Amino acid sequence: MPVSSSEPRIRVLPPEAVDRIAAGEVVERPSSVVKELVENSLDAGARSVIIRLEDGGRRRIQVGDDGHGMSPAEIRLALERHATSKIRSIDDLARLRSLGFRGEALPSIAAVSRMEIVSREPSADFAWRVRVEGGRVVADQAAAGPPGTTVTVDDLFFNTPARRKYLRRPATELDRIVDLVHGLALASPGTRFRLEHGSRLLFSTSGSGDVLDAAAAVLGADTAAGLLVGADQRGEPGAPFRRLEVWAGLPSAARAGRQFQFFIVNGRAVRSDRLRAALERPYRRLLPLHRYPVAVVRLEVDPAAVDVNVHPSKQEIRLDREREVADALQALVHRLLARADLAPRVTLSPRAPALGAAGVREAAQVTPLVDGLPGRPQGQGPRQGPAAGGAEAAGPGLVREQAAPYHEAPGEAHGRPRFADLRILGQVDLTYLVAEGPEGLCIIDQHAAHERVVFEQLLGRGPGGPPPRQALAVPLTLELDAAAMERWRRHRHRLPQFGFVTEEFGPRAVMVREVPLLYRRPAGAPELLDLLDALGDAAEPDPEALEADLAQRTTAACRTAVKARDPLTADEARHLLRLLDGCRNPYTCPHGRPTLLVMRLGELERHFKRIM
Numbered sequence: 001m002p003v004s005s006s007e008p009r010i011r012v013l014p015p016e017a018v019d020r021i022a023a024g025e026v027v028e029r030p031s032s033v034v035k036e037l038v039e040n041s042l043d044a045g046a047r048s049v050i051i052r053l054e055d056g057g058r059r060r061i062q063v064g065d066d067g068h069g070m071s072p073a074e075i076r077l078a079l080e081r082h083a084t085s086k087i088r089s090i091d092d093l094a095r096l097r098s099l100g101f102r103g104e105a106l107p108s109i110a111a112v113s114r115m116e117i118v119s120r121e122p123s124a125d126f127a128w129r130v131r132v133e134g135g136r137v138v139a140d141q142a143a144a145g146p147p148g149t150t151v152t153v154d155d156l157f158f159n160t161p162a163r164r165k166y167l168r169r170p171a172t173e174l175d176r177i178v179d180l181v182h183g184l185a186l187a188s189p190g191t192r193f194r195l196e197h198g199s200r201l202l203f204s205t206s207g208s209g210d211v212l213d214a215a216a217a218v219l220g221a222d223t224a225a226g227l228l229v230g231a232d233q234r235g236e237p238g239a240p241f242r243r244l245e246v247w248a249g250l251p252s253a254a255r256a257g258r259q260f261q262f263f264i265v266n267g268r269a270v271r272s273d274r275l276r277a278a279l280e281r282p283y284r285r286l287l288p289l290h291r292y293p294v295a296v297v298r299l300e301v302d303p304a305a306v307d308v309n310v311h312p313s314k315q316e317i318r319l320d321r322e323r324e325v326a327d328a329l330q331a332l333v334h335r336l337l338a339r340a341d342l343a344p345r346v347t348l349s350p351r352a353p354a355l356g357a358a359g360v361r362e363a364a365q366v367t368p369l370v371d372g373l374p375g376r377p378q379g380q381g382p383r384q385g386p387a388a389g390g391a392e393a394a395g396p397g398l399v400r401e402q403a404a405p406y407h408e409a410p411g412e413a414h415g416r417p418r419f420a421d422l423r424i425l426g427q428v429d430l431t432y433l434v435a436e437g438p439e440g441l442c443i444i445d446q447h448a449a450h451e452r453v454v455f456e457q458l459l460g461r462g463p464g465g466p467p468p469r470q471a472l473a474v475p476l477t478l479e480l481d482a483a484a485m486e487r488w489r490r491h492r493h494r495l496p497q498f499g500f501v502t503e504e505f506g507p508r509a510v511m512v513r514e515v516p517l518l519y520r521r522p523a524g525a526p527e528l529l530d531l532l533d534a535l536g537d538a539a540e541p542d543p544e545a546l547e548a549d550l551a552q553r554t555t556a557a558c559r560t561a562v563k564a565r566d567p568l569t570a571d572e573a574r575h576l577l578r579l580l581d582g583c584r585n586p587y588t589c590p591h592g593r594p595t596l597l598v599m600r601l602g603e604l605e606r607h608f609k610r611i612m
C-alpha cells in the first residue's frame with residue numbers, strides 16, 4: 001500500500017475496530033456470551049437466573065436475573081470498555097470474590113451483536129432500557145420491567161461474518177451451553193437456574209443451596225444418589241487450601257466423555273488438567289478404557305493464591321501449590337473409592353424375556369457345591385461357547401443400578417461387606433458362584449474374581465502381602481532385548497518384592513531363580529516381562545501408573561487365572577472369596593469388569609409379585 005509522506009505509517013485504530021478485535025477474545029461463541037451474562041447476574045446477587053436461547057444461541061441469548069440491577073447511568077457506564085464495579089485497583093484482584101473484574105464483557109458483546117439491557121434497581125420506580133447495535137447506542141429510555149436485569153443478545157456476530165462462519169451447528173453450540181450452565185449451577189447451588197431453548201425447558205435447579213440437589217439436576221437422580229461424598233478441611237495457617245469437597249460418582253456411573261466432571265475453585269467453574277488427572281487416577285483401576293468418572297470438586301483457597309487473570313475467558317486459572325491440592329484430591333478420591341461398596345446392584349427390567357425365551361441362553365443348572373468335588377451338572381459335558389465374563393452377566397434384561405451411597409463421616413467405623421461372609425449356594429454354568437448375602441442374591445464371576453486376586457498378587461500386594469515365592473528347581477534363563485535389559489537393571493532391586501529373584505546372566509540375559517506363586521501357580525517369563533514393561537523407564541515408578549499399565553498389558557493375570565467353566569470345590573470357592581477380601585479392589589477384574597453383582601431381595605419380591 002503506497003503511503004504518502006504526510007500520512008504516518010502507524011496509526012491508532014478507531015474505537016469500533018478496537019472493540020471488535022477485543023471482542024474476539026472474550027466472545028468466542030454463544031456459550032461465552034451465556035457465561036459472561038450469567039456471571040454478571042451471579043455477581044449482582046441473583047437468587048434466580050433464567051436463560052432463554054433460540055437457535056442454539058445464534059439468534060437470541062437472553063439472561064434475566066433478580067439481582068441488584070443498575071441505574072440508567074450505570075447501564076451506560078457498564079457499556080464502556082474497562083468499566084467495572086468489581087475492582088478499583090489491581091491489588092483488589094488478590095481479594096477477588098466476584099466472577100467478573102475485567103469490565104470487558106458487555107462492551108465486547110455489544111460490539112458484535114444487537115444487544116438490549118433492561119435493568120431496574122429494587123428501589124427504582126421503573127426500569128431503564130438501552131439498545132446497542134454493533135456498538136452504537138440506538139435507544140436509551142425508560143421502560144417497564146421487574147427489579148433486576150435482563151440482557152438480550154440477538155444476531156451474534158451479525159457484523160463479523162468471519163466469526164459467524166466459524167460457529168458450529170446449533171446443536172453443538174447448544175451442548176456447550178448446557179455443559180457450561182451445569183458448571184455454573186453447581187458452582188452456585190443457592191441460585192435457581194432455568195435454561196430454555198425455544199419452548200423447551202432443558203435444565204433447571206431448585207436453588208436450595210445443597211450441592212447434591214444441583215448435582216441431581218445435572219447428573220440425574222440415580223447417579224446423584226450414588227455419589228461418594230468426602231471433604232478435606234485444612235484450617236491451619238500455611239495450608240495449601242482451606243477446604244476441598246468431592247462428590248465422586250460410582251464407577252458404574254462413568255461416562256464416555258468428561259463433560260460431567262466439574263471443578264469449582266472459589267465459586268468459579270474452571271478447567272484444570274492437573275486436578276482432572278488427580279480425580280481420574282484412583283478410578284483408573286476401576287474403569288475400562290475410555291470411560292470417565294463423573295464428579296463435582298469444590299475447592300476453597302485464599303483468593304490471593306489463585307490467579308484468574310490468565311485468559312480473558314477466566315476459565316483457566318493458576319493455582320499456587322496446585323500440586324499439593326492435586327495430591328490431596330487424589331488421596332481423598334482414593335479413600336472414598338477404597339471404602340465404598342462398589343458392587344453393582346442389578347434389576348430385572350420389566351420387559352426382560354423369561355429364562356428360556358428366545359435370545360437367552362438355555363437355562364443353566366445350579367450345581368450344588370459339596371465339600372469335595374462338585375459334580376458336573378447331569379448330562380452337561382464341557383460345553384463350548386463364549387467364555388462368559390462379567391459384562392455378559394449383565395446381559396439381556398439385566399439393568400445395572402448404582403451401589404449404595406457412601407458418605408464419609410469422620411470417626412465412623414467403615415467396613416465394606418466381606419465376601420467371605422457370603423453363604424455360597426452353588427455354581428452356575430461352571431462360571432458363576434451363587435451366594436446369599438445380607439442384601440439378597442449375590443452372583444460372582446469366578447474368572448473375574450481369580451483375575452483380580454492374581455493381578456494383585458502380581459502387583460506384590462496381594463492378599464496377605466507379597467506373594468509366596470517358589471524356588472525353581474531349574475533356573476530359567478531369559479534373553480532380554482536392550483530396552484528390557486535396561487529396565488531390569490533399573491528395577492532389579494525391587495523385583496523381589498514382586499516375588500521374582502533374578503540375577504544377571506551375561507549382557508543380554510537374566511537368570512530367574514525364584515518366581516511368585518500366583519493363586520498357587522508359579523508365574524513365568526510372560527509375567528516377568530509384563531512387569532518389567534509396566535515398571536517402565538522412570539527410576540521411581542508411580543504405583544497408580546504401574547497398576548494401570550500392568551492392567552492394560554496384563555493378559556498375564558488372565559493366563560494364570562483359573563478359567564471360567566472350571567468346577568470349584570466348596571473349599572476352593574470359600575478360599576477365593578477370602579482372597580478377594582484381601583484385595584484392595586475386589587469389585588472388578590483388572591480390566592474393570594465386575595466380579596460381583598447383587599440382586600436385592602426387594603427386586604426379587606417385586607418380580608415374584610410379592611410386593612407391587
Ligand SMILES: Nc1ncnc2c1ncn2[C@@H]1O[C@H](COP(=O)(O)OP(=O)(O)O)[C@@H](O)[C@H]1O
Pocket residue numbers: 036040041044065067068069070078079083084085086099100101102103104105106107149
Ligand atoms: N446483570 C447485572 N446486574 C447488575 N449489574 C450488572 C449486570 N451486568 C453487568 N453489570 C454491571 O456492569 C459492569 C460491567 O460488566 P462487565 O462488562 O461484564 O464487566 P465485569 O463483570 O468484569 O465488571 C459490572 O461491573 C456491573 O457493575
Ligand SMILES: [Mg+2]
Pocket residue numbers: 036039040099100101103105106
Ligand atoms: Mg462480567
